[in-house]
Every structure is written in structure tokens, then in C-alpha cells.
Amino acid sequence: MNPTARYWLRMTALNAAAAAFVAVAFNGVTWQTPWRRTLEVLTVGFVFASTIGPICAIVIPRIAHAARCRVRSAAIVWALLIPAMIVIGTAGSLVAILILRVVGYIPTNDLVVVWFVGGLKITIIVTLLFGIFGTAVETLVARLNETTVALRTKERDEADARRLAAEAQLASLESRVNPHFLFNTLNSIAALVHDNPAAAERMTAQLAALMRSSLDHQSPLVTLDEELRVARTYLDIEQVRFGARLRFDFDADAEARRILVPRLSVQTLVENSVKYAVSPRRDGASIAVQAAQTDGLLRVIVEDDGPGFAPSAIADGHGIALLKSRLQMAFGGRAALDVDSKPGRTTITMTVPSGTGNTTVGAS
Numbered sequence: 001m002n003p004t005a006r007y008w009l010r011m012t013a014l015n016a017a018a019a020a021f022v023a024v025a026f027n028g029v030t031w032q033t034p035w036r037r038t039l040e041v042l043t044v045g046f047v048f049a050s051t052i053g054p055i056c057a058i059v060i061p062r063i064a065h066a067a068r069c070r071v072r073s074a075a076i077v078w079a080l081l082i083p084a085m086i087v088i089g090t091a092g093s094l095v096a097i098l099i100l101r102v103v104g105y106i107p108t109n110d111l112v113v114v115w116f117v118g119g120l121k122i123t124i125i126v127t128l129l130f131g132i133f134g135t136a137v138e139t140l141v142a143r144l145n146e147t148t149v150a151l152r153t154k155e156r157d158e159a160d161a162r163r164l165a166a167e168a169q170l171a172s173l174e175s176r177v178n179p180h181f182l183f184n185t186l187n188s189i190a191a192l193v194h195d196n197p198a199a200a201e202r203m204t205a206q207l208a209a210l211m212r213s214s215l216d217h218q219s220p221l222v223t224l225d226e227e228l229r230v231a232r233t234y235l236d237i238e239q240v241r242f243g244a245r246l247r248f249d250f251d252a253d254a255e256a257r258r259i260l261v262p263r264l265s266v267q268t269l270v271e272n273s274v275k276y277a278v279s280p281r282r283d284g285a286s287i288a289v290q291a292a293q294t295d296g297l298l299r300v301i302v303e304d305d306g307p308g309f310a311p312s313a314i315a316d317g318h319g320i321a322l323l324k325s326r327l328q329m330a331f332g333g334r335a336a337l338d339v340d341s342k343p344g345r346t347t348i349t350m351t352v353p354s355g356t357g358n359t360t361v362g363a364s
Contacts, residue, residue, distance in 0.1 A: 008057070011134070015053040018130045019045030026122050047099060048123065049130075052092030056131050059088060064135065081135060082128065089127030093120060182211070184271065185234075188241045199240040206237045220330060224266070224291055224298065225257035231266040231289065238274050245284025246274065252291035252300075259298045259354045262326045268319040269302040269348050277306020277346065298354040301347060308341040320348070327352065 022045040023029040029038050063084050067077040185207050192200040210233055228250055239246045248270070270287055277285035285306040292299060320339065327335040327350070334353045340346070 010137070011053055011057045014130055014134050015046060015049035018049040018053070018126055021130075022048070022122065022126055044100065044105070048093060048096040049126075051096040051099070052089050052123070052127055053130075055088045055092055056085065056127070056134070060084060060131065060135055061138065064139070078132075082132075085127050085131040086124055089123045089131075090120065092127075093123040182207075185210075185237060188238065192241065196240075203237050203240050206233055209233060210237075220263055220326070221260040222263045223257060224252065224259050224261050224300065227261050227263070227266045228252060228257070228289070228291070230264065231270045234267050235270055235274075235287070238278070242274075242278055242284055245281070246278050246287070247284065248287040248289070250289045252289070253293070256291040256293045256298055256354075259293065259352065261298070261300065261350070261352055262323065262330055265323055265326070265350060266300060266302070268323050269300075269350065272319055272348070273302060273304040273306065273346070276309045277304035281306060293354045296354055298352050300350040300352075302350075303345065303347045305344055306346060308343045308346050311339040311341055323350075 019042050023038065023041040027041045027045075029041055060081060064077060064081060067080050071077065185203070189200050189203050189207070192203065210230060232248075232250060235246065235248045239248075266289065270289065273285065273287045277287070285304045288301075288303045290301045290303075320337065324337045327337055331352055336349075336351045338349045338351070340348075
């Protein structure tokens with residue numbers, strides 16, 4: 001129900017209450033009064049209330065609004081409203097008497113003395129009583145509505161501020177991830193420039209392809225299929241450096257490849273394996289990447305057979321810590337990043353929702 005309809009519904013209820021009040025307070029109606037007499041008194045009272053009430057409902061709010069715009073004193077506002085109510089009650093009472101005369105309820109010789117003069121005092125009392133009450137109620141309703149709108153506006157503004165802050169923080173985190181990957185790769189290229197120029201050249205071309213892929217997709221989420229291609233290209237780059245010391249394998253079903261994951265997420269995990277499993281060992285290590293969708297969740301598992309590391313030693317600026325923050329921002333509590341590391345086996349599992357809204361049709 002719209003506000004206007006609710007307003008007039010309240011006014012109708014107030015008119016009915018006024019008619020009932022007049023019947024009981026001024027006409028002696030009780031539960032023992034014959035129902036015909038009760039109905040007659042209520043009908044006459046409702047006619048009076050219906051001629052006075054709508055005029056008050058239209059005029060009084062406008063007078064109150066105009067008065068509040070010009071003066072701040074509530075006493076002055078009420079000093080203007082009360083005479084207005086008396087005038088409206090008097091005019092409305094006259095209209096009601098004329099209506100009752102037209103339908104033949106009031107005899108002509110009783111028109112002025114019995115009804116208008118005799119009932120004017122009652123009309124003014126009831127008009128003031130219910131007019132003041134109704135005005136006070138509508139003032140409170142208006143203030144409540146204004147407060148509700150203000151609170152909703154504040155909540156919306158705060159939500160927008162939180163969203164913008166999250167987007168800014170996410171952009172900041174991503175800007176820290178990309179240089180991290182870039183600097184590591186450039187260091188690898190620098191190490192190969194003199195000893196193996198051809199390998200350095202191939203790595204430079206692969207790095208350019210990776211950077212082009214990153215710049216072409218500004219969204220923080222990409223399909224797993226695309227992310228696996230980026231991770232494989234990264235490992236191809238690192239394999240130029242490590243040779244047979246770096247062994248890797250990818251296994252992901254077609255459905256899983258369509259699901260969205262944070263950009264450079266899998267690359268971050270395989271980079272972690274290269275850093276902690278392949279680099280420190282003479283024999284290197286094997287890296288296995290598996291992805292499958294089950295029970296509405298996508299699980300991406302990156303496993304290596306390196307010496308392991310202490311999960312508690314992961315610093316805030318570490319790639320895994322950054323990825324946890326990115327998952328939290330992108331998916332909230334629906335995503336997780338679990339680390340299980342011990343000598344000879346490290347497993348990192350990234351879990352993201354795979355339900356409606358987190359798939360992109362057309363990934364291969």
C-alpha cells in the first residue's frame with residue numbers, strides 16, 4: 001500500500017473514532033442502547049466527521065508545513081493550527097447540517113438553533129481533540145518516515161563506501177601480485193641472458209604473452225581454463241631456467257574449466273611451489289595441478305613433493321596471504337584457501353563456489 005493510501009486509511013479510521021466518541025460522550029450511547037438508535041447516532045456523527053475530517057486532512061498539513069518553514073517555535077505553529085481547526089470545524093459542521101437537511105433528517109425550523117448552535121460547541125471540541133491528536137500522529141509518522149529514509153540512505157552510502165573500499169583494496173592487492181610475478185620472471189631472464197640467449201629470448205616472448213593476457217582482462221575474475229593457461233605458460237618460462245628439475249602436470253575436467261577464479265590465483269600457487277619446492281633442491285620437484293567441481297564447489301589443488309614449509313610462517317605480503325585476501329573479497333566466506341605442508345608433500349587447496357553466477361559459458 002502506497003503512503004497516500006495509508007494516510008487516507010488513517011484519516012478514515014480517525015473519522016470513525018470521532019463518530020464513536022461523539023456517540024458515547026455526548027449522546028449517551030452505551031451497550032444497552034437499542035441498535036437502531038446507536039446506528040442512527042453513529043451515522044450522523046460519521047457525516048459530521050466526514051465533512052470536517054477530509055478538510056482538516058488536506059488543509060492542516062499544508063498550514064503546519066508552511067508555518068514550520070517560517071518559524072521554529074512549536075507554540076507559534078500550534079497557535080496557528082488551533083484557530084484553523086476551529087474554522088474548519090465550524091465550516092464542516094455547516095456542510096454536514098446542510099447534507100442532513102437535504103436528506104430530510106433535520107427539520108427546517110430546527111436547522112439553526114438545534115443543530116448548528118447547539119452542536120457547534122461539540123463540533124469544536126471534537127475537531128480540536130481529534131485534530132490535535134491526528135496532527136501529532138501525522139507529525140510523528142512524517143518524522144519516522146524521514147528518519148527511515150535517512151537511515152536507508154546512510155546504509156546505502158555506507159554500503160557503497162565499503163564496496164568502493166573493497167574494490168580499491170582489491171586493486172591494490174592485484175597491483176602487488178602482478179609486479180611480484182613480473183620481477184621474478186625478469187630475474188630469471190636476467191640469469192639466462194649471458195648463458196643461454198635463446199632461452200632468454202623465448203622466455204621474454206612468453207613473458208610478453210603473459211603480460212598481454214593480463215592486460216587484456218581487467219576483471220578480477222577469469223575462467224579457470226584461462227588461469228590454467230597462464231599458470232602453464234609461467235611454468236614453461238621457469239622450466240627454461242630449471243630444466244629437468246621442474247616437472248609439472250595439469251588435470252582439470254571441462255566443467256571445472258568454465259568456473260571463475262581470481263586472476264593469477266593458480267599462477268600464485270604454482271609460483272609458491274617453484275619457490276619452496278623446486279628452487280631449493282638439487283633434484284627439483286614435481287608440481288601437480290588438479291581441478292574438479294563437486295557439490296557446488298570448485299576445488300583447485302596444487303601439490304608438490306618438495307621439502308615443505310611452515311604455514312604459520314606465511315607473511316602478510318606473501319603471495320598466498322594476498323590470495324586469501326582476494327578470495328575473501330571476491331567470494332566472502334564461500335571461498336577458502338587451505339595449506340597442508342610437510343616434508344615431502346605440500347598441498348594447497350583453493351575452494352570457490354561454482355553455483356549460478358560463477359560460470360562463463362564458452363570456456364574450453
